[in-house]
Amino acid sequence: MTDFLNGIHYNAWILPALLIIPLVGALLVGAHGATRSSRADADANAGPARQIAFWTLTIEFVVSCGLWWSFKIGMPGWQAGVDYAWIPAWGARFSVGIDGISLMLVLLTTLTMPLSILGGWTAIKSKIHAYLAVLLVLTTAMLGVFVARDLFFFYVMWEMMLIPMYLIIGIWGGQRRIYASLKFFIYTTLGSLLMLVAVIYLGVHNRDAVTGIPNFSLDAIIASGSLTPKASLWLFGGFFIAFAIKVPMFPFHTWLPDAHTEAPTAGSVILAGIMLKMGTFGFLRFALPLFPGASMNPTVRAIILTLGVIGILYGALVALVQPDFKKIVAYSSVSHLGFVMLGIFALTVQSVQGALLVMINHGISTGALFLLVGMIYERRHTRMLSDYGGIARVVPLFAAALTIVSFSSIGLPGLNGFVGEFLVLLGTFRSYPAFAFFATIGIIFSAWYLLRAIQGVIFNKLDNPDNEHIPDLNWREIGLLTPLIACMIWIGVYPAPILRRMQASAEQVVRTVQSAALNGPQRVSTLKGGE
């Protein structure tokens, strides 16, 4: 496999190709829509457009799978890098690459996208072409964030994600979609605009002494490390707000339940599965290595870890009392992402690896949960637990799938959720036993709220006559759940290949931050090795 990939110079073109393929798909979908005479006509004949979007994203996934083999294990630096000048006058570059942190997230994205198109196959009935095109553009933007290694390019991609998701929630969402979408938009914009100032400050601070052209290269900025502690703390604050809102961390989370609940199924899946990872990914990729001093500051760390643990417990407790299944899943995300924050800021190799794995697991499990909720909603048009009960007898396949996915989300040993959370707790326990203790309580709560939910939906007594004739999963739905459940079992049983691919980069982040924080603000040379 590796020889074949080398033979076709896979690494030289794969990342730009991954960014371009969805855009081409979006153009094709748009062209198909433009050939239709009216909107009604376009919506009635959207079949080919759906096929185009689905196959584009499937091709995207198949092509991206090569990264799994072409990735060189044990190498901490950038791989498959591509670097072109974009706006020379401002020092902005189209500069992309992957490492152990982003590899799995890229694969998670390319896997989730075709599945989310499948998930919304029949649920979306109006303005289908626009919907598909927006999803395709969103794919490019999300992948762009994960592979960026130039702060300028990163920022553009980061903002680019926002509009498609805003439209998806606002146009194709539920009852309170307008409120939810505007709230989502304003929260995230507030965060990103403050980060904008920080990004420009960093670029300008590292400008060329002769020409005065700013330098936004992540490696160069990390290597120069010449910020004063005070500036570093302020800039960290700018990045922190942007990422904390996106994660979302405890006091910044209020947009999430609204956005996740009101979004259509595909929107919820993408939000939970991929976009929530942007925040934690941002911490690992940018905030920590750029500002080691600020992020190792004991006060800052204590605050963030505390907020992380509060998030774990708070998310779980609120999920416990929700009557709406989708809200339960939404609040469970707050809880899970708390684990990720804990793992990242505990800053041991194990906890960082665990955090990365929780990110992947949460993407798979919560994505699958949202898909399942979407499927049952499409049949009964209600998400209230009280409207269901005892449907295991009516829809056995659905019940089985929901049980497995819930167990994976709870963290049952043998399924994926367990491995990640266990690693986080193990890593955290060494440095912060108290935080680890409280986080463990969170796991117990998570079992409680999800078991309560599945009990209410599929077990108990079948007392609502409306539920007696729900059709079970069809082939499309089985087909889209199978890969997700397969991944859950695979990661639960044999996570070693994934952990191996993450290890070098996780080690490097931890080492970089710790050594830079110890050495103080002066020059740190051996950060982020070359290709």
Next chain:
Amino acid sequence: MAFDLSHPMQLIAALAPDIVIMVGAMVLMLVAAWGSESTERQRRVGVAAIGVCVISALSIIYFMVTHASAGGGVIAVDNFRWIVDLILLAATAGTIALMLDYNAREMILPAEAHTLVLLSTAGMMMLAAARDLTIVFLGIELMSIALYILTGMNRRSEKSAEGAIKYFLLGAFSTGFLLYGIALVYGATGTTNLTLIGERITAGQVMSTPMLFVGIGLLLIGFAFKVALAPFHMWAPDVYEGAPTPITAYMAAAVKAAAFAAFLRVFFEAFGGSAVVWHIAIWWLAAVTMVVGNVIALASRNIKRMLAYSSIAHAGYILVLLATGQALGSSAFLFYIVAYTLATFGAFGVVVALGQAGEPNLNIDDYAGLWTVRPWLSVSMGVCMLSLLGFPIFGGAGFFAKWYVIQAALQSAAPQTRLAVVLVLTSVISCGYYMYVVLVMFMKPRAAAETVSDPASVGSATRWVIGLSTVILLVLGIFPNSLVSLTQQPGSYLKPAQVAGVVHR
């Protein structure tokens, strides 16, 4: 090609683009007066006026290509002037194109409207060229007097008349400030030439005379009125709402660009040496303008009023560039007004396209569900709103404009970090109203067919204005490099006159 401006013939040659516009306006004025008023006639005169703009633009491009330059004199011959001129001419052509359809619909038949726009543009181009306070005054007057008439052009509308009177009275008042300021500066320095004033101030003898302080302050107030900075902005919303929509676009984009070009040149080249004195005033004006413009725009439900307040907010963003006091600030200014002009014309183009005779429905909520009946107009409007908001890719060049402003603010010798933070925080406020337009168009359902009829079909000239603005915005939003390098070439930026000791804040 180097001009010797002390030689009359060469001075005329260096003013060729301006003279083309003036002569064109005079000739068209005669043509317009020659026959009876009719839609057909105003259309023909309008097309000819666009032709005049094209000729003038060609002469400017010729000067740019041949690297025309000049020594000291009453006018500037540099890229800064040419780029501003090109933007002004593009805005003028856009205004006239919008007026072709708009005036026919609103029964504003006098063909002289187009020639008045040309005359106003001539004044603006003088402002862009002015290197002497008397030329600044001439330019401002020529520009404003034509505009007073244009604002009141719609005789059937009370709001139009009200706007014109208000604009005229306050405009005259602000001209008084400006003129008094010029007189005092002349009294303090003994010259009206910007270069000489700069030299005399940096030489140090007059730097701390009260007469100069007061003169600079009065000039500042005069300019603040013209570009509508808070708290001197009170006239703007009423005038913008009352004026015919194409003229509103013209005022929001071209007037602002021209007045700011002169504002920047006067404060950089003449008063750069006394930045210590005025920096704090500019700083607060910028901060207050950004806050006031954005907060009040949030409360506006009329689209023209909302865009008026948004243009006040943008004046605040541009003023941040003046507060940097750096050459890079004037480069960023050029990029900013390109993006801002395009977005403004796109947005007002859509307002014109959706209007009906008498303009009864200009509430933002009237655009509900527009997407389902006019998808392309909605997308264009969405792009323009995102551009004004400063959003990458989907908002095109607007993002880079904002980026450039923040970069200039942070890269200055005295980094204006706090002002940059105020800028982004007020931009967050602006989400509330720009995104509201997008929200209404795309997410709200269309009102029942009995209450609203489908919008009339859009005139071809209006369609061109909207389409071109949107496409150029989007292209610049991905490939801004050639424009950025153009603004950073020597001659494209203004060098502030400077003495030792920089302003810190």
